[in-house]
Amino acid sequence: TDHRLAPDVEETAEAIASMEIRGAATIAAGAAEALATQAREIDADSPEAFRASMRAAARTLRETRPTAVSLPNALRYVLRRMDGRSVDALRGSVTDAVEEFVAQLDRAQEDLGRVGANRLADGDxxxxxxxxxxxxxxxxxxxxxxxxxxxxxxxxxxxxxxxxxxxxxxxxxxxxxxxxxxxxxxxxxxxxxxxxxxxxxxxxxxxxxxxxxxxxxxxxxxxxxxxxxxxxxxxxxxxxxxxxxxxxxxxxxxxxxxxxxxxxxxxxxxxxxxxxxxxxxxxxxxxxxxxxxxxxxxxxxxxxxxxxxxxxxxxx
Ligand code: RUB
Missing domain, CATH: 3.40.50.10470 (Translation initiation factor eif-2b; domain 2)
Structure with a gap:
């Protein structure tokens, strides 16, 4: 089936494949943000059409590079939180999930930084x-x-x-x-x-x-x-x-x-x-x-x- 993709989804997919967007965490954030753009920009006449277009966007992003699991993990995080009975409600659930995901990514990196820093000593x-x-x-x-x-x-x-x-x-x-x-x-x-x-x-x-x-x-x-x-x-x-x-x-x-x-x-x-x-x-x-x-x-x-x-x- 043919689902319309927001231009940003195609561009992000291309940028990940060409490594303009690269590194596992950055790829995850970029893919999640492309899903938010897809949710904001795609007109769907039914909740089911909206869901189908989100799944199509996720598949396009998923197929860019195979090794960094942060990419499918990001897509999974967002799509599993897609919920609602109207297109507007679904759209809102996706953009909220993306915001939450990116904030968590940043927080996790900061927390991890402090853990890792404890292994490093002055002068190392x-x-x-x-x-x-x-x-x-x-x-x-x-x-x-x-x-x-x-x-x-x-x-x-x-x-x-x-x-x-x-x-x-x-x-x-x-x-x-x-x-x-x-x-x-x-x-x-x-x-x-x-x-x-x-x-x-x-x-x-x-x-x-x-x-x-x-x-x-x-x-x-x-x-x-x-x-x-x-x-x-x-x-x-x-x-x-x-x-x-x-x-x-x-x-x-x-x-x-x-x-x-x-x-x-x-x-x-x-x-x-x-x-x-x-x-x-x-x-x-x-x-x-x-x-x-x-x-x-x-x-x-x-x-x-x-x-x-x-x-x-x-x-x-
Ligand atoms: C990048 C690479 C990085 C990890 C972790 O490979 O191997 O070590 O992705 O990066 P490529 P981060 O340049 O081929 O994408 O900690 O930023 O997630």
Whole structure:
């Protein structure tokens, strides 16, 4: 069936797919806000037509990127609160739910920041990978507590999200050293912590985050440097409770080599997985807004928050 989508839904979906909107928490907020726009802008002549158009918008947003579970979790949060007997009432329930969702996201990140900051001591050096707003919240909270923190920032090929991390840490008053990814093990000698974010956390405590996180974690363990993941509970992947695996996105080869280089090299395979899984035994702690957990016990929190799975609210 053909449901009209507000232009903002298509634009947001495109921006998520092209990574203009990126990072699990930012994707969740962007998708929720697109649902609010859909609710405000779409004329529907019946409550059922309104509901159907909201489900269609959610499916379009859902299909953009597969790995960050914060995206379907955000859509689920909003659609499960869609309620009312008139189009106006339904519309109001959606916009209220989005407002509540975004406020909760911000609050969770702030609370998580304070929990994570407790693991950082005055004078510590932290190594980062990719760009995670949850991870940055921990460093920023530590700085606000008056601790002096320095950072070693991995550039994070192929998309160089480390540049965003470097800029934001500099703005927070943190002295930054940018390194290429391959230099990580050498610079672990100078790091007191490794701090990363997550796109999804599996029920077994596996951390799904930017490609390269698992290698960094193994190296950190070998060097005796503790590694933590900062991940608000919207990153917990409910379907892994029943044995589903998390889909790892693969992206286009032109992120890795440009067309001219490709032509010079000739017929070779290029692969570009965007994420990897760090096994729980290589992660020291998962920091959430509910406190910090050893990865192996995250399943308890997951059961508490998500319980048993239910049908997806965007199904046709
Ligand atoms: C981003 C990434 C981030 C997590 C967490 O990948 O792996 O570490 O999404 O970010 P990409 P946040 O750049 O491919 O989206 O803490 O901001 O949710």
């Amino acid at each position: 050096t932290v190594m980062t990978h990719c760009h995670s707003t949850d991870a940055l919240a921990c460093i920023e909270a530590a700085v606000e507590q008056g601790k002096e923190i320095e950072a070693i920032v991995k550039e994070t090929r192929p998309r160089n999200q480390g540049h965003i991390t470097a800029e934001q840490l500099r703005e927070a008053g943190v002295p930054v050293t940018l390194i290429v990814d391959s230099a990580a093990r050498r610079y672990l000698n100078e790091a007191d912590h490794v701090l990363v974010g997550a796109d999804s956390i599996a029920a077994d405590g596996g951390v799904i985050n930017k490609i390269g996180t698992s290698g960094l974690a193994v190296n950190a363990r070998e060097r005796g440097v503790p590694i933590m993941t900062a991940a608000q509970t919207i990153k917990l992947h409910p379907e892994t409770l029943t044995g589903h695996t998390v889909e790892i996105e693969t992206r286009a080869e032109d992120e890795v080599i440009d067309r001219k280089t490709r032509e010079g090299i000739g017929e070779i395979a290029v692969e570009n997985p965007a994420f990897d899984v760090t096994p729980p035994r290589y992660m020291d702690a998962i920091v959430t807004e509910h406190g910090q957990f050893p990865p192996e016990s995250i399943v308890t929190l997951m059961r508490e928050l998500f319980g048993e799975g239910a049908a997806e609210p965007w199904a046709e």
